Each structure stands twice: as structure tokens, then as C-alpha cells.
């Protein structure tokens with residue numbers, strides 16, 4: 480499959496592994512890149528910009544294919560020196576960056592001067608148009624199905640992707656609810672140049688998280704995610720465990736919820752312990768609705784090849800047969 484995504488990024492298959500806090504380490508990013516997709520190291524998972532610089536160097540030892548770095552700008556418990564992380568990315572020689580959260584405009588001059596291709600993750604068409612206007616090279620259109628932060632509009636990819644096809648000039652990729660060949664074929668049909676997957680890549684052999692977390696996602700249905708932080712306008716889709724249910728319960732009490740009321744439950748460090756140790760009720764972890772379609776734990780190579788082969792079969796056979804000869 481050749482699309483503007485594969486051409487612009489110099490990759491074999493139109494599949495990206497998006498940024499995932501605590502999951503986007505060199506092990507996963509290199510495995511995805513070696514499989515012919517684009518692996519992405521999650522910047523803020525590294526405790527300091529210097530650590531990010533070293534993680535990028537470590538990833539280079541594990542793959543000679545292109546990979547990128549994610550820089551997410553969202554509310555955090557501790558202040559983050561974003562400028563320093565951006566400089567570490569530039570100094571490392573990385574050529575592909577996925578930005579997410581807030582408007583990445585302050586970072587664009589530095590990234591552009593370094594010849595970096597910027598893919599901005601957007602949960603709405605107005606943000607996508609803005610990303611195009613400020614000079615992003617591509618957008619990753621993140622539907623309501625997605626893990627992590629879907630925004631506050633609750634519009635699914637069946638609407639967002641055709642809208643993006645109608646209104647954007649720059650290429651876009653589909654993100655959220657993608658994890659199989661049907662999804663890839665559908666995203667391409669709706670005008671996307673490829674797909675971005677997070678949750679699906681968490682459930683692979685190389686994902687650096689505990690086997691119990693992977694198994695919980697295999698066992699889960701499409702109903703097993705929860706939306707938290709709605710009351711704080713920082714909505715996040717996470718796996719529906721006892722902690723997520725407790726947070727939703729606290730948020731639904733009369734009166735305004737203060738972040739302090741839930742901070743100890745949702746802190747990223749607790750989520751990291753959960754992903755490392757496998758205690759499924761230690762904190763929260765991001766998971767998308769795609770958990771309902773995940774039923775195995777393949778290698779990244781097996782997964783990427785299966786998705787591409789299935790999509791090719793759908794496009795070349797099923798869709799072709801629908802047209803009269």
C-alpha cells in the first residue's frame with residue numbers, strides 16, 4: 480500500500496503507533512518500525528529531556544528504520560519543561576514528531592528549522608483546520624472512540640474522517656477505534672492516508688507492560704472503557720476498572736469536582752505502577768473502545784502484516800465484487 484503517509488514518512492505500511500504515556504518506550508517503537516510501520520517514543524514518559532535524548536539513541540540501536548517522538552501538552556500534576564523536551568527532540572536528530580493536546584504553534588519554528596515533519600493530533604475539525612493553518616504537515620484525526628483524551632465534542636470517526644477529507648488540504652490519518660484490516664480499509668475509504676493505533680499496540684508481545692494488563696484488554700468488550708475528567712473539561716477514556724468507576728462516582732456527586740478530590744486515584748505514577756506490576760486496580764490506564772475487537776497478543780510484525788493483508792483483501796476482493804463488471 481502506498482499513500483501520502485508512507486511517502487512522506489518513508490515507511491512501508493500506512494500504520495503509526497501513536498504516543499502512549501508509560502508505554503511508548505524504545506522496545507515498542509522499534510518493534511513497530513521494524514515491522515514497517517512508524518513507531519513513536521512518548522516524550523513525557525522519560526523523566527527528563529536528557530533521558531528522552533538517551534531513549535532516542537537507544538531506539539536507534541534497535542532499528543535503522545524511521546521512528547518519531549510524541550510531545551503531549553495537557554494538564555499535568557507536575558509542571559513539564561516542554562521547551563527543553565522539544566530541544567532534546569531537535570538535538571537528537573529526530574525527523575518526525577507527533578504533537579497532541581494543545582496548539583503546537585510555539586514549537587513549530589524550531590521543529591520546522593530542523594526539518595521535522597509535524598503530525599498534530601486533533602479531536603475536532605476546527606482544530607485540524609487550525610493545525611493546517613499554522614503549518615503542521617499532517618493531522619491525526621482522533622475520534623471519540625480513542626483512548627486517552629478524545630476532547631469534549633464526542634464526534635466519532637465516521638463523521639470526522641469524511642469531514643477532514645472535505646475540508647483539509649494536508650494529509651490526515653485516522654486515529655481512534657482502529658485495530659484491524661477492516662478499520663484500515665474503512666479509514667482509507669474515508670480519505671485517510673493511514674491509521675494511528677495505540678491500544679491495539681499495547682496488546683502486542685513487545686509492548687513493555689505487564690501480561691495481566693494485556694490479558695484484561697483481550698478479555699474486555701467494547702463496553703469496558705470509562706470517560707473520566709468530564710467535569711474538568713479534560714475528558715480521558717480509560718479502562719473501566721474499580722478506580723475509573725470510583726472517579727466517575729466522585730465526579731457525578733452534586734457540586735463541582737476539584738482535581739484534588741481525585742488526584743490520588745488518577746496520578747500517572749499509579750498508572751505506571753499498574754502497567755509495570757499488573758495490579759489492575761492500582762490506578763487508571765488509557766484504553767480505547769477498540770478493546771472490544773482485540774482478542775490476541777501477536778508480535779508487532781504479525782499484527783501489522785495481518786492488518787495490511789486483511790485490508791488488501793477487503794479492498795481487492797470484497798469491495799471490488801460489489802461493483803458490477
Ligand code: NAD
Pocket residue numbers: 498499500521523549551552553554555556557626627628708711713715738745746747748750765
Ligand atoms: P499526571 O500524573 O500529571 O496526571 C494524571 C492525569 O490527570 C492526566 O490524564 C492529566 O491530564 C490529568 N490532570 C493532571 N492535572 C490535572 C488538572 N489540574 N485538571 C484536570 N486534569 C488533570 O499525568 P502523566 O500520567 O504523568 O502524563 C503526563 C501527560 O501526558 C498527561 O497530561 C497525560 O494525559 C498525557 N499523555 C496522554 C497520552 C494519551 O492520551 N494516551 C499520551 C501521552 C501523554
